[in-house]
Amino acid sequence: MKTFFDELYDNYHHDLFQYLIYMVKDRDLAEDLVQEVYIKVLKSYQSFDGRSTEKTWLLSIARHVAIDYFRKQKRKRNRIMDFFDWNNKGEQLKDQSSLPDEIAVQNDEMKQVYKALDNCTLDQRNVIIFRFIQGMSIQETAEILNWSESKVKTTQHRGMKSLKEMMEKPMEGGTQREA
Amino acid sequence: MKRKSYSEDELKELLGNFPKMEDKHSKEDLYRSIEPELNKRKRRIAHWITPSMAAAAVLLILAIVLPVFLSSHPSNEYSGSADQENSSTESANERGQDQAKSTEQKPSELDDSNREEGNNPSLDKNETEVNEGTESPFTIQNHSPDTESYVLPGKNGEVVVPFTVIKKADEENQEVASLVKPEKWGLAEDLLKELTFNIDEKREQAEVIFPDNFSINGSAYTSIISESIRWRLYPYNVKTINIQTESGSPVVLGNLGEVNTLPIIEEDRYFYQIYSSESSERQFLVPIKAEKEMSLEDALNRMKEEQTYGNVVPAVPGHVTFPSVSAEGATLVLKVEHDSWPSDQQLIRMVDAILATADNFGFKDVRFHNIKPEKSSSYDFSEPIPVPTYLNPIEMNE
Numbered sequence: 001m002k003t004f005f006d007e008l009y010d011n012y013h014h015d016l017f018q019y020l021i022y023m024v025k026d027r028d029l030a031e032d033l034v035q036e037v038y039i040k041v042l043k044s045y046q047s048f049d050g051r052s053t054e055k056t057w058l059l060s061i062a063r064h065v066a067i068d069y070f071r072k073q074k075r076k077r078n079r080i081m082d083f084f085d086w087n088n089k090g091e092q093l094k095d096q097s098s099l100p101d102e103i104a105v106q107n108d109e110m111k112q113v114y115k116a117l118d119n120c121t122l123d124q125r126n127v128i129i130f131r132f133i134q135g136m137s138i139q140e141t142a143e144i145l146n147w148s149e150s151k152v153k154t155t156q157h158r159g160m161k162s163l164k165e166m167m168e169k170p171m172e173g174g175t176q177r178e179a
Numbered sequence: 180m181k182r183k184s185y186s187e188d189e190l191k192e193l194l195g196n197f198p199k200m201e202d203k204h205s206k207e208d209l210y211r212s213i214e215p216e217l218n219k220r221k222r223r224i225a226h227w228i229t230p231s232m233a234a235a236a237v238l239l240i241l242a243i244v245l246p247v248f249l250s251s252h253p254s255n256e257y258s259g260s261a262d263q264e265n266s267s268t269e270s271a272n273e274r275g276q277d278q279a280k281s282t283e284q285k286p287s288e289l290d291d292s293n294r295e296e297g298n299n300p301s302l303d304k305n306e307t308e309v310n311e312g313t314e315s316p317f318t319i320q321n322h323s324p325d326t327e328s329y330v331l332p333g334k335n336g337e338v339v340v341p342f343t344v345i346k347k348a349d350e351e352n353q354e355v356a357s358l359v360k361p362e363k364w365g366l367a368e369d370l371l372k373e374l375t376f377n378i379d380e381k382r383e384q385a386e387v388i389f390p391d392n393f394s395i396n397g398s399a400y401t402s403i404i405s406e407s408i409r410w411r412l413y414p415y416n417v418k419t420i421n422i423q424t425e426s427g428s429p430v431v432l433g434n435l436g437e438v439n440t441l442p443i444i445e446e447d448r449y450f451y452q453i454y455s456s457e458s459s460e461r462q463f464l465v466p467i468k469a470e471k472e473m474s475l476e477d478a479l480n481r482m483k484e485e486q487t488y489g490n491v492v493p494a495v496p497g498h499v500t501f502p503s504v505s506a507e508g509a510t511l512v513l514k515v516e517h518d519s520w521p522s523d524q525q526l527i528r529m530v531d532a533i534l535a536t537a538d539n540f541g542f543k544d545v546r547f548h549n550i551k552p553e554k555s556s557s558y559d560f561s562e563p564i565p566v567p568t569y570l571n572p573i574e575m576n577e
Binding site for chain 2: 002005006009010013014017018021022027030031034035038039042043044100102103106109110113114128132133135160163164167168
C-alpha cells in the first residue's frame with residue numbers, strides 16, 4: 001500500500017493539494033482534507049477499474065471530499081442559525097481568515113480574483129479551478145466531475161461571467177482603481 | 180464609480196498566474212498521519228448491529244421458506260423453453276471451454292496420475308468423501324474439455340456454491356444440468372435451469388434470457404438468483420452480463436425493480452469459507468461476499484470467523500495467524516504461524532480457501548512461509564502455489 005501511496009504522491013500530490021486549497025481557501029483545512037482523500041483512495045484502490053486515469057480518479061474523490069466538507073459546514077451553519085439571532089450575531093461567525101501568504105504577496109488584481117471566486121457556486125468554482133488554475137482540458141474536467149463536456153462548458157461560461165461581474169462591481173467606500 | 184472592465188481572456192490569464200500552493204508537510208509525515216486509519220479495522224459495532232439483525236431475520240425467514248419453495252417448485256414448470264435453453268447453454272459452454280483452453284493455462288498443472296480414479300479417495304465413486312486424499316478436494320489447477328462449471332445454492336439459499344463437474348468420456352455431450360445431484364451433495368435445487376445463457380467470449384459479454392413468466396420476489400431470492408448467474412459466468416471471459424426476458428423486456432428482479440445488467444464477480448470482493456451440510460459428507464469452498472474495500476489481510480482474518488449463514492464454517496482454524504502478508508508482483512507472500520494440525524484435511528482446506536481468495540484479489544500464486552510440514556499430501560510449500568482455475572471438482576459416477 002505504501003508503494004501505491006508513493007506513486008500517487010509523487011505524480012499527483014501537487015495537483016491534489018492545489019485543488020483543495022483553492023477550493024477551501026484554508027491551508028490547515030486543505031491539509032486535513034488531503035489526508036482524508038488519501039485514506040479514501042488507499043482503502044478503495046483495489047476497486048480502481050482503470051476506466052479513468054489515476055489522476056482524474058484521485059481528483060474526483062478529492063472533489064467529493066470537498067463537497068462533503070461544504071455540506072457539513074452548511075449543516076453547521078443552519079444549526080447555528082436556529083439558535084442565534086443571525087442579524088445580530090451573524091457577523092461574529094463570518095470567516096475571518098486572512099489571505100494565504102502566497103496570495104497576500106500578489107498584486108491587487110490577483111487578490112480580487114481570489115476573493116471573487118467566493119461569488120461563484122461550488123460547481124463553477126470546481127470548473128474554474130480545474131480549467132484555468134490547474135490547466136486541465138474540458139475532457140479531463142468532465143471526467144473528474146462526471147459530467148458531459150457541454151455541461152462543463154456551460155458551467156465554465158456562467159462561472160466566468162459571475163467572476164467578471166464581481167470584479168467589475170463598484171467598490172464600497174469610494175475607493176477605486178482604474179476607470 | 181466602476182472598476183476596470185475585464186475580458187474573459189484577461190480573467191483566464193489572471194487565474195493562470197495564480198501562485199503554486201505547496202504543501203509544507205513531507206510525504207513521510209503525511210503517510211505517518213494516515214497510516215493508523217489505513218490499518219484500522221472497519222467494523223463499527225453500532226453501524227452493523229442493525230443491518231445484521233435485519234439480515235439474520237431475513238435469513239431465518241428464508242431458512243423456513245426457501246427449502247419449501249425449492250422442493251415444491253415443479254421442475255417442468257417452464258418446460259416449454261427447456262430444449263431451446265439447453266441447447267443454447269450447451270453451445271455456449273462449449274465456446275467457453277474452447278476459449279478457456281487457449282487462455283487459462285496455469286503455471287502448474289495437476290499430475291495426470293493424481294487424477295486417476297483410485298488414487299484420490301475424494302473423487303472416487305462415492306464422490307462424497309472429503310478424506311485425506313492425494314490431491315486437493317476443493318480446487319483444480321488445470322482445465323480439460325471434460326470439465327464444466329456450474330452453480331447451485333446452499334441448502335437454505337443463503338450462499339451459492341460454484342463447482343466444477345468432471346464428466347466421464349461418454350458424458351461430454353451431456354448438459355451439466357442433467358448431471359448435478361443437489362440433494363446428494365447437500366445443496367438446493369438448481370435455480371438457473373429455466374434460464375438460457377448465451378455467452379460470447381469474443382465480445383466479452385453474456386446474455387441471460389429469463390422466461391416471460393419467471394417471477395422473482397423478495398430480496399433474499401433476488402440476491403441468490405443474481406449471485407448464481409454471476410458465479411455461473413465467472414469462469415468465462417465475460418465483462419458484461421445483460422439480462423432480459425424472452426420477449427426482450429427488462430427483468431423484474433424483486434426489490435431491485437427492472438434490471439438490464441448484472442455486475443460481474445470481479446466487481447466485488449469475496450473470501451472463501453467451507454460449506455458443509457449435515458445431509459452430505461461432501462464439503463465445498465464457498466465464496467462469501469464482503470465489502471468492496473476490504474483488504475486481503477482483513478479477508479484472511481474474516482476467514483477465521485464463524486458466519487451467520489447455516490452450513491458455513493471457517494476455512495482458517497483459530498490457531499492460525501498471519502504475522503506477515505505482502506505481495507511480490509503477482510505472488511502473495513504469507514507468513515503463517517500455527518499449532519499442530521489435527522488433520523491434513525484441515526491444512527488443505529485452509530490452503531485451498533486462501534488460494535481461491537488470493538485469486539479474487541488478483542494474485543497468480545501464493546508463497547506460504549513457515550507451514551510445517553513443508554509438504555502435505557497435496558502441496559509442496561517450498562514453492563509458490565498457483566491459484567486455482569476451477570473450484571470444487573466433482574467427478575461423476577460410473
